[in-house]
Amino acid sequence: MIKEIIVVEGRDDVTAVKQAVEAEVIAVHGFGITGETIRRIQKAGRERGVIVLTDPDHAGETIRRRIEALCPGVRHAYIMREEGTRKGDIGVENANPESIRRALATAHASTCEAREEFTTRDLMAHGLMGRADSKKRREALGKKLGVGYGSASTLLSRLNNYGISREEFERVAGTLSGDQ
Known part of the structure; x- marks a missing residue:
């Protein structure tokens, strides 16, 4: 239970x-x-x-x-x-x-404490914004991290406020197809 x-x-x-x-x-x-x-x-x-x-x-x-x-x-x-x-x-x-x-x-x-671990640079670096397939990549990342789908700003907020570690983000983002 x-x-x-x-x-x-x-x-x-x-x-x-x-x-x-x-x-x-x-x-x-x-x-x-x-x-x-x-x-x-x-x-x-x-x-x-x-x-x-x-x-x-x-x-x-x-x-x-x-x-x-x-x-x-x-x-x-x-x-x-x-x-x-x-x-x-x-x-x-x-x-x-x-x-x-x-x-x-x-x-x-x-989290209660505001955190700015992740920025738009992190999203850009992993093609989560600024690319034709960014929406699809955010959907895949959101599913793998368990934070759901959101726009780039929603994803940033969830990454910063749900205690996602840098290591977990990098590991999961690195598994997205076509990542460079």
């Missing part, structure tokens, strides 16, 4: 997570997070820890940021867009159990 409480968006996400792992799951039901749900998440954060697993879309990112503001120190798990897309619908509920287990296994905690 996973120690932390997993926070997802809706009841179909709860079903998908419970098919993948044994865990306690809280659904926030989209943007309408109630006071009772907030108190449950905060209590879970204090007692067991929280992993946020929201949809890989704008709404999911907005909900993720709101939960993090309400419960600092949460860990973040990401499924990739292609893992959560079925018939044009994007969501955790569409991901297969292996994708959910991978996302949870690679969950990262936000």
Whole structure:
């Protein structure tokens, strides 16, 4: 059983997570997070820890940021867009159990202290920005590091705020095809 409480968006996400792992799951039901749900998440954060697993879309990112503001120190798990897309619908509920287990296994905690370990130079050096295939390379890197897909600025923020080490970044970035 996973120690932390997993926070997802809706009841179909709860079903998908419970098919993948044994865990306690809280659904926030989209943007309408109630006071009772907030108190449950905060209590879970204090007692067991929280992993946020929201949809890989704008709404999911907005909900993720709101939960993090309400419960600092949460860990973040990401499924990739292609893992959560079925018939044009994007969501955790569409991901297969292996994708959910991978996302949870690679969950990262936000750090409280601002860090600027990585810069745009690092992204440029590994073709993660400024190249025709940069988006595809960021997707591959995000999946391997477990930080999800994001624009160059989102990726920089996650690299700096999720405690990714220089060694881990260089090792994973060096495995991207066509790296120079």
